[in-house]
Amino acid sequence: MKVWGRMMSKAFSRRGRIAALAATLITATAGVMGLAAAQAAGDARTPEHHHWHFAGPFGTFDRAALQRGYQIYREVCSSCHGMQYLHFRNLGEPGGPYYDEEHPNANDNPVVRAIAADTTVAGEPDDFGDPTTRPATPADAFPNPFATEGMARLANGGALPPDLSVIVSARHHGADYIRSLLIGYEEPPEDVTIRPGLYYNPYFPGGAIAMAPPLPEERVTYADDTEATTEQMANDVVEFLVWAADPHQEARKRMGFMVLIYLTLLALLFWISYKVVWRNVAH
Ligand code: HEC
Structure with missing residues (x-):
């Protein structure tokens, strides 16, 4: 007890x-x-949840949206933001906005070559050691518009425009956050004063951002005649940025799917051979 x-x-x-x-x-x-x-x-305000058609294991990017997104980046964002991890050739690789089956090697894709040549990058120093510039080739990365961080800050009231190559992965709520940020500029509430050079955006931590609203209605004229509303432009450029942060994700998803099919068939084959081999054996 x-x-x-x-x-x-x-x-x-x-x-x-x-x-x-x-x-x-x-x-x-x-x-x-x-x-x-x-x-x-x-x-900061929680970003609005948007239904992205490219999300999920079977989601794919829309080529036309990626092309519009690239147009927005090129004509608007690239004057302040670089994308150091994205190369022009990526644009013409399978899954990219300008992939063309007739030119599987993106370096030979005429559209990609023309897009690259449209951008100026730093070249080799000349015979006197002075800096030179040259048109980009598909092998070049998207350049930073400013030569140094100091120059970038000088042009932007002291703030630094971040590199956009992996910005979607670098921010909480990735795509939703950037979309909300781009369309979410507002008049500041009565009790909030924003100093000159800053803009009120409730989605930006702290509420005051040094980037002027980059996408006013009709900021660009779309090559495919889509109406350029602020929301349309934001959706397109975000789709482009999501693709850019991981240009080979579609190929990877497809590969994963093939591997699953292969493993299923293999398992079936093993099961059948097991049945055949042991058919007449007591076990
Ligand atoms: C005139 C220059 C300029 C242009 C054009 C511009 N930005 Fe910015 N952007 C900035 C600056 C400056 C900052 C840093 C703001 C800060 O820290 O207050 C910034 C910050 C950002 C951020 C980061 C916000 C964060 O959470 O830190 C994103 C994302 C962004 N910009 C996306 C874009 C996109 C997409 C475009 C094109 C549609 C664009 N920007 C066009 C200057 C610019």
Whole structure:
């Protein structure tokens, strides 16, 4: 009886300790979550959720949207933002906006070559060691419009326009955030003063951003005659940026799918051969 009692009290105290630990953990988690929620509420508005047709395991990019997105980047964003990890040839690779089956090697794709040649990049120093420029080739990366960080800040009121090659992965809520940021400029509330050179945007942490609203209605004339509303331009450039952050994702998704089919067939084959081999053997 005594032994039983001791065992019970031990079990209870262990359970008690576990319960106490669980309670502490729950309280701590709730505390952290509360803090995060408070921060989110006080800091920046949660981006609006948009239904992206390229999301999910079978999602694909829309070639026309990618081309429009590139047009927006080229005609608007590239005057302030570089994309150092994206190369002109990527535009003509399978899955890219200008892929052409007749020119599987993107370096030979005339559209890609023309797009590259339209951009000027730094060349080799000349015989006197002075800097030169030359038209880009498909092998070049998208250049930064500013030679140094200091010049970029000087031109942008002290702020630095970030490189956009992987910006979608570098920001929480990626595509939704950038879309909301681009279309979400507003008049500041009464009690908020924004100093000159900054613009009120509730989606930007802190609310005051040094980037002027880049996409006013009809900012570009689309090559395919799509109506250039602010939202349309934002959707297109975000689709382009999502593709650019991972230009080979479509090929990878397709490969994953093939591997699944292959493994399923292989499993079936193994099962059939197992049945055949052991057919007349008692086991
Ligand atoms: C006139 C220059 C200029 C143009 C044009 C411009 N931006 Fe910016 N952008 C900036 C600057 C400056 C910042 C940094 C803002 C800050 O830190 O306050 C910035 C910041 C950003 C950010 C980062 C916001 C963050 O969370 O840090 C994104 C994304 C962005 N720009 C996207 C774009 C896109 C897409 C375009 C084209 C549609 C574009 N920008 C056009 C100057 C520009």
